[in-house]
Structure formats: structure tokens, C-alpha cells
Amino acid sequence: MDGFRPEVTPSGWGEPSAGGLANEGGRCEDSPGAIPRKLPVTGVEYCVKAHPTCATEGAGCPLIVTINTAGALFSRVDGQGPDARAIVVELYVETDGDKIKDKLAELPRVIAQDYPGLDRSRVHAVGWSAGAGAVGRGLCHISKKSDFSSLGTTSDLYASVIALGGCGCASDYIQLAGNWHVMTFNGMEDPFNGGDSCEAGLRERAAVNGCERPDAAWAPLLPSDPHAANGDGSSNAEVLDFGACKHGDVRGYRGKGEGHVVSFKKNFDPKISGYDTVWSFLQGKTK
Numbered sequence: 001m002d003g004f005r006p007e008v009t010p011s012g013w014g015e016p017s018a019g020g021l022a023n024e025g026g027r028c029e030d031s032p033g034a035i036p037r038k039l040p041v042t043g044v045e046y047c048v049k050a051h052p053t054c055a056t057e058g059a060g061c062p063l064i065v066t067i068n069t070a071g072a073l074f075s076r077v078d079g080q081g082p083d084a085r086a087i088v089v090e091l092y093v094e095t096d097g098d099k100i101k102d103k104l105a106e107l108p109r110v111i112a113q114d115y116p117g118l119d120r121s122r123v124h125a126v127g128w129s130a131g132a133g134a135v136g137r138g139l140c141h142i143s144k145k146s147d148f149s150s151l152g153t154t155s156d157l158y159a160s161v162i163a164l165g166g167c168g169c170a171s172d173y174i175q176l177a178g179n180w181h182v183m184t185f186n187g188m189e190d191p192f193n194g195g196d197s198c199e200a201g202l203r204e205r206a207a208v209n210g211c212e213r214p215d216a217a218w219a220p221l222l223p224s225d226p227h228a229a230n231g232d233g234s235s236n237a238e239v240l241d242f243g244a245c246k247h248g249d250v251r252g253y254r255g256k257g258e259g260h261v262v263s264f265k266k267n268f269d270p271k272i273s274g275y276d277t278v279w280s281f282l283q284g285k286t287k
Helices: 074-078 097-114 130-144 170-175 199-208 274-282
Strands: 035-038 045-050 061-067 087-091 118-128 160-164 181-187 237-241 250-255
Touching (some): 045 074, 061 097, 118 130, 181 199, 199 250
Parallel strands (some): 061 118, 118 160, 160 181, 181 250
Antiparallel strands (some): 035 045, 237 250
8 A cells, every 4th residue: 555645646625716607597497596507618517506605705615516416415515504605516427437527627726716615624525326437537537537537637626435336446436635524325225226335435535544443343223323313333334434634534324225315224214414514524524
């Protein structure tokens, strides 16, 4: 294991960027308050919804880039508490990692232009199903193939990669240079990404990130889990928790009897929501 590798290629933050382009008739009809836009360089459509405070410089708003989540996190910015001060984007892209890397590189710079309140140390990528593979592989490709990015930018733009119903890079998580938080959320009976299919990648990343328990075992999800509510201490839902980490937290969740889902509900009432878990996990996470 090579251990932690700081990002050494130049960041894209210093490059000039236009803001997002107007996109009348875009795909945001089912997401009240979301605005349809296009990226000026790659021309890809996206919807964005931001808490009003994020238009103010220095507001410290995180950016959460989502793929294939159907805008599931948009409603989170409607609240009044500090957790609602966020910018959420649904990016409409293909799910091939090599093709998506330029879009993932361009988007944070465009959002920074449009929302002066963006905290550039808190840019996160979240994907569901094929979107989980897209965010993971896309960011890995930015990191290991940055010379091929038309924007000349790298993975150090992002602080976290979250995969629901998928694993992203799987064992290739190790290729993400620099400080990275990683979380996965999967059903044990998922025909595409079973609950332990992400384990090798999580363990490699835990070693790279200098986590205190790199050999941790899956354990029953307790009601006191800081991110996933409604656990009952049984093996119906389990967590892989590597403890405190020097270079980014690493956690995995898996649900018994669950398929290709974004929540654990067969053995739980109320259900354990993957999106609730994601939102909780990301609070306070920085690059």
C-alpha cells in the first residue's frame, strides 16, 4: 500500500470560468425551486437549487453534485437550519467515467462563479446506481488522467465521493489522490452491487487515509450510529466503520434482504434512508 498521496497537479480553481447558461425548458419541472442550466464549455444540462444565503460571499455553503438521484436532495435546502445552507446540483450526464470527468471538473468552477457563498473545500459527489459508478470512476479518471482533461483540472476539487447502490471505482478508490471522504450504501441482495462488493475498495481507502482501524469488521448498525438512524443492533443492517482517519472518513453500510435500493426498509420501520445517511455524513466534511 502506497499510503496517503497528496494532490500534486494544479487545481482548476484558479482558471477563469463563465457562469452557467440559461436553459429554458430544462428538466427541473418536478423539482420546485430548482433552476435549469447548462455548462458553458461541455454544454451539459443540470438543475441547481441553492439556499438563498449561498448567493452571499463567504456564506460557507457546500456544493453537493448528484447524478441519477432524480433530485432527491433538492428539498434539503428549503429548511432554516445551518444544514440547509447548501447548493445542490443534479447533473445530467452519461455514466462512463472517462467521458464524465470533464463535466465533473467544469461544474464546481461554474457554480463558484454563480454562487459566491460556495465553500470550495466542501464539494461533494453523490451518485445512485449507475450514477454511483459515474461519480467514482469520473473522479478517479480526473485524478489519474488529468492531462486528458480539456479543463486541465484535477480531483482535488472534490472532498467526498458517495456511492448508493454501487461502488464507483470499487478497488480503484485508492487512485484518488489527496484528502478524500468515502461512503457506500448497498443492499445485500442487490443483483448489481451486493452489500460486500465495495469492501475491497473501502479497505484500501481506509489504509490510504490512515484510519485507526483498517482491519475493522462489519458490525450491526446501532440506533446510536451518528449517520444512519433507526438501526436496531441486529445484522439486518451493518456498518463498516474504520474509526478516526487522518485523511478523510471511510464508511460502508449494507442492508440484509435489500435489493437495488436507496433505503433499508424490509426489516425496519421507519426505514433507514440512504439520502438521510448521506446528508448526515457530509455535514462538516472538508477537503
